[in-house]
Amino acid sequence: MDFAPSPRAQDLADRVRTFIDSEIAPVEEEAHRFAAEARESGGDPWAVPPVLRELQAKAREQGLWNLWLPAGHEGEYAERYGTDGGVGLSNTDYAPVAEQTGRSFLAPMVFNCNAPDTGNMEVLLKYGTQEQRDRWLDPLLDGRIRSGFAMTEPDAASSDATNMQATAVVDGDEVVVNGRKWWTTGAGHPDCEVFIFMGRSEDPDADRHHQHTMVLVPRDTPGVEVVRLLPAMGRYDEPLGHGELRFTDVRVPRANVLVGEGQAFEIAQGRLGPGRVHHCMRLIGLAERALELACERGTRRTAFGKPLINLGGNRERVAQARIAIDSARLLVLHAAWLLDTQGPWGALSQVSQIKVAVPRMAQEVIDFAMQVHGGGGLSDDFPLAGAWTQARALRLADGPDEVHLGMVARLELSKYKD
Amino acid sequence: MDFAPSPRAQDLADRVRTFIDSEIAPVEEEAHRFAAEARESGGDPWAVPPVLRELQAKAREQGLWNLWLPAGHEGEYAERYGTDGGVGLSNTDYAPVAEQTGRSFLAPMVFNCNAPDTGNMEVLLKYGTQEQRDRWLDPLLDGRIRSGFAMTEPDAASSDATNMQATAVVDGDEVVVNGRKWWTTGAGHPDCEVFIFMGRSEDPDADRHHQHTMVLVPRDTPGVEVVRLLPAMGRYDEPLGHGELRFTDVRVPRANVLVGEGQAFEIAQGRLGPGRVHHCMRLIGLAERALELACERGTRRTAFGKPLINLGGNRERVAQARIAIDSARLLVLHAAWLLDTQGPWGALSQVSQIKVAVPRMAQEVIDFAMQVHGGGGLSDDFPLAGAWTQARALRLADGPDEVHLGMVARLELSKYKD
Amino acid sequence: MDFAPSPRAQDLADRVRTFIDSEIAPVEEEAHRFAAEARESGGDPWAVPPVLRELQAKAREQGLWNLWLPAGHEGEYAERYGTDGGVGLSNTDYAPVAEQTGRSFLAPMVFNCNAPDTGNMEVLLKYGTQEQRDRWLDPLLDGRIRSGFAMTEPDAASSDATNMQATAVVDGDEVVVNGRKWWTTGAGHPDCEVFIFMGRSEDPDADRHHQHTMVLVPRDTPGVEVVRLLPAMGRYDEPLGHGELRFTDVRVPRANVLVGEGQAFEIAQGRLGPGRVHHCMRLIGLAERALELACERGTRRTAFGKPLINLGGNRERVAQARIAIDSARLLVLHAAWLLDTQGPWGALSQVSQIKVAVPRMAQEVIDFAMQVHGGGGLSDDFPLAGAWTQARALRLADGPDEVHLGMVARLELSKYKD
């Protein structure tokens, strides 16, 4: 057993950290104010803040680009768009790197490592045809376009994907797409050019896990409509945004189908696993950042004659936060290691475990940090209120806690069935 | 021991509930969209939605106005501006009424029962001179003007009021006011015309609990500046808003001082006690509303072949929520009854107890309801995300949990000191 | 709404408290060591400590006897065996009295208010024939004999009573009783002379809630065997004890049947409701006692230069305990008041609510007190370890938490069914 990170992972994590501290941190507030200021001044709140484009260019120059590219699947792309010399990172190696990117809201976008684009790129990398990759994966890896994932629906409990009502039906050389989707993150981005859409294929002969199809739908196809952008806990998360979409008799070439008709469930599993792990990796970094803020504020401010951190049960909460973060990090690393060594099916329970445990841990640590900041903790003067919203949203995104607990229980109890 | 509400309390609670269901609920969403739509269309997001003014007029016609007016302090005002015939409500009687107003974000404003105006009116009622009352209390009770309370400061841990840095120094017939304040709720309202300001009197001879003065500062006094309006967990809470204020050499007549120089602590205690209890009463209603939404959604939507509410541990969470709400309500009623029968000093521990217990309870119940609503729970299509923010903010507003726990502990342990 | 206890309740509670402090407390440890010392010295650990008999006599002299006798059901018995002049106490009035008895393990036995005898007496009072009462109720109220309740079974999940396997089948003028039972508290007591036994009547025509019969089985009937006495969390709880019983072709007169064949469920409901409430009332007193011990120890002992109670989060835990106890007490009082004013069906949810909430609260408060006592908290030098066991056992006795949560959820959700 060896808990030391590999030299490469350590080096990349250090470089990412340095970049965040020296390049991103000083402009992060400016970037965040961009949308609000645009609204006040009649500008476009959904434009990309210029500083973000500049940071992306700088990051890329330093080779800190597409760090998520998975070892074994990176193909030629790591060499063209990735970090150092054509080799992607294992999940275990990506973990400490992604943790660092989680310290800043901007960082994942800066390094082209943000959801949902990474998940969509991963789909294209693993399941796309060469034609699909040339058209969509290349510009995504290059940062020229953005994408969305249209799976969740407003009119059905989408945690049970068989509830899905939208359709993607083959009609000759085309696929006809209909239905309503929401929480399609990225739909607000001006560069968003394509959605991965999932719908029922309406194939009466298929079993219930082969009745859904995934298809690439260019955003400018007639019949595609972004009805509105949804606030999550009051925030629009510009420039990505969370879209409610309506697809009305949208026709795309059959060549846009991913893998084949009825294969959506398999792709969804392959897409969501790593995505969940990446979210958890980043939340570790976010929680660390929150704890740091709590300790900094708590040791500097005083009340009733003592540093805040020495009042009431605050020191115990610092200790509990440290224990909670360290436990969660180890759980994430272990899941990543299982993904690397045993593949997605060998890490099924562990991925669901971290999806439940890590956002809750982060919420709790951030909540404590907010409390230490008093009114400031509720404001946007500190990144805490936004961090909390992010952690909270992840208790629903990519499957609510309850579904993941159900999965962990099912796998555990399967040992006891005869 | 008798847990039945008085006939009058029951009647008022019923009428308020009917008003909310029939008059407010149908337009609540419209009122909430007002600010966002104003922003989109270049209008004034801080204007008062016309529908709110209409609702206020209707409520007043029905005698549902200033229900908070406290029995024993209401004086002539209950007759002129209150409910029925010149008698205010006891805390115990107000509790079920206020609970109903907590079911809707708009309702407290509709019935002229919203913080911080009620607290400010209470200060004027109990501590104001006739002149101060004529000038400020009358129009406040009449709903013609609004007010703010400027106590919390950005540069000091304000939970320890002796940390306060702002000053209110007598200079001849005037008081000179200087300093920075924030979280002055109401500062965004177009009708906000006066602040109750608290600052150090800089009296070297006074003991530490007599070194602060409260003074009425008209908003249009030179030197008063609303620097910005603060989002709380991303929300501006229009039309009230939470202001950051700067007071620079602001001069007001000495007659604007409340009670007398150095008396601010006493007034603050008298003001904050009932305010905290009112917040808690309303949170009970808010939590009930969230549980109803959870049960409605949970019994209607299905996943994996069952109503959502029957999945995983959801039914246990319904039961836990019921237990938590009922316990919290009883604790609030008991505190109200103690306030009525033993006065503020006899209810000191209980008021702090509910201030800690009730927002946490509400947060937990609302969190569960959000989870049952899936992505919808994060959106503003349901009142849950906003409700959660309200409960969360109340773990800091009017004293953070930690300070109230400290108070409860101090009173408990005082029994053991020799 | 009026939270003040009635003068009678207050007076009785005060007298009970005084009796406990002056008469019971000084000999409680001696009584508790009785069984252990008997074991060491080859005596009978199941004998009744003589001091207990003496205390009972004293209590009775002071009229503190059978305080549980329920108003409206007490009949002639309150006059003969009860407190003052022929009137039983309402549940609301009994609550503060029972709370005091909960402060001491011995007290319920001293005042003839202990489970399971109170529940069994209540069954006889409400459901017994005059003959059954003369034979069993009279000596029970008089304290001459003790009794057991044989419902739970080792071989089935007894929380679902329809799982029951034991039988009570009418055969001419007799009832034939067969089966295994366990957790029959009181079975170890030398004066235990009768069991209320519940078994399947094996009536094929009855619906599933009328297939069980309750019957009085004298302990000395041939075929009745106390197989062993069970430790609960390592404790035998002498002199009552928890018995595992075997009934083999036990024949008793048909006149021993309670109410009638097939009526057991109705009786069980009537018996268990008040029993659960009494347990909860006592647990409030037990938790108060634990908190007192924690505060006493915590303010007297020092470590790291401070009183223990000022270390870490201890003061916050004192505050949380105060909030938890006060909430729980109010919840219990409210359930008692509902029982009084609306009867058992009107308090169904509330009784289950307190059955879940109160033992957990007590466990937590006691756990904190143990922690403050260091190693002493685990020992029997303080009543904490025993108190904890008592609270823990009550999360299973009279229905596990899970079943009561299910009941609360069912009643809550019944509002939403169409």
Place this chain on the structure above:
Amino acid sequence: MDFAPSPRAQDLADRVRTFIDSEIAPVEEEAHRFAAEARESGGDPWAVPPVLRELQAKAREQGLWNLWLPAGHEGEYAERYGTDGGVGLSNTDYAPVAEQTGRSFLAPMVFNCNAPDTGNMEVLLKYGTQEQRDRWLDPLLDGRIRSGFAMTEPDAASSDATNMQATAVVDGDEVVVNGRKWWTTGAGHPDCEVFIFMGRSEDPDADRHHQHTMVLVPRDTPGVEVVRLLPAMGRYDEPLGHGELRFTDVRVPRANVLVGEGQAFEIAQGRLGPGRVHHCMRLIGLAERALELACERGTRRTAFGKPLINLGGNRERVAQARIAIDSARLLVLHAAWLLDTQGPWGALSQVSQIKVAVPRMAQEVIDFAMQVHGGGGLSDDFPLAGAWTQARALRLADGPDEVHLGMVARLELSKYKD
């Protein structure tokens, strides 16, 4: 990063598991009944059950003996008394082995790996003179004698060791030992021949961390008295027992001092670190065993027409238990790895972290398992009630949670001090 156990650790863990399942499990209940039966029949409850001696002999034959011997400190002893060929195990390698021994109460004694003997042997190994080792370590490693550790005192909060009142004062060639100690585990064992005693040296010149001395006190020295054996949560834990000891003018040779006068704190740190980790390793196994029992019972028993495990929130509790156990195991392994790679000072926070987190986790998992077992969970028919007591005691033994949280907080906050 590599989470795979080494082949040697895996092999030993497997062999230990097999031994427990095939040799210990079948006789465990018999061994546990030994003391109770001795009490009933007038025998000696403190005798060693013969089956334990037999199991020790068998284990030793298979080389499963003194597995705790630490790599790098094992010296010649691993060859003579240890497992395979003279090499002790690293902490990382011992972890999975110790986890297995935690599944059974008897196992640690069977493999000569039980506290407090391992800790005492470790002290002799690391700090003993050759003479001290020859006299005490040899027979301890050989299993011929047992030992106790006399540190905690009844009259002072011993979590602050500077509170200690007992004395160990040099007087010429002797050390004079006085004072009261309790919770000296092992003091009830018939083979217990020596105590490691810690007391104040009363050296006015020494700083506060050099005022205590550790000294070896043979049990048969005049003035040594085992006043009584203490129950922990009602259990005596025979044959080890927890002793209250009185030392009255006990004189031992100065050669019995460990390391030197005033060196007790350093030794205590060195002794307690690994001991805490071993406890935590075993608790992981205990929690796994409890979860297995819960799943087995829960899938086999039915109520309300379903397996118990499918009722209410039980499946979620299974999932939460899996997450909690896996997190805790990783935290323990990480602490062990830090001990191996950075030594005790590099693992200071982590050892305190697991000391807090692991017993709580175990308590919660075991509590759930008890609840699934209904009344059986409270009885001694299942190992759950005993397991719970063990986990609970470890929240106080070797330092209460609060002290360890304080340590974690101190180390965390030291990063923020200037």
